[in-house]
Amino acid sequence: MEKDLITQAIQTIYLQNGKDLKEVSQYLNLKYRVDAEQLVLQKRLQKMLQEEKAVA
Incomplete structure (x- = not known):
């Protein structure tokens, strides 16, 4: 599944x-824009971190 712009920006920056x-x-x-x-x-960001903990 491809990540959206916001998720990609949070991960990168x-x-x-x-x-x-x-x-x-x-x-x-x-x-x-x-x-x-x-x-x-x-x-x-909190959602991403929680999902990462759930996978690990």
């Missing part, structure tokens, strides 16, 4: 590069 969620939001807005609020990104 936040998890791999160690930047904060504000930079993820800025990247999505500038590159794709997607206006993602910090709360949405935070919830998506």
Whole structure:
């Protein structure tokens, strides 16, 4: 299953590069014109981390 833009951005910018969620939001807005609020990104990150724990 292919990952969506928000998930890819969180994985690349936040998890791999160690930047904060504000930079993820800025990247999505500038590159794709997607206006993602910090709360949405935070919830998506928590969901990703919980799924990762469930798999491990």
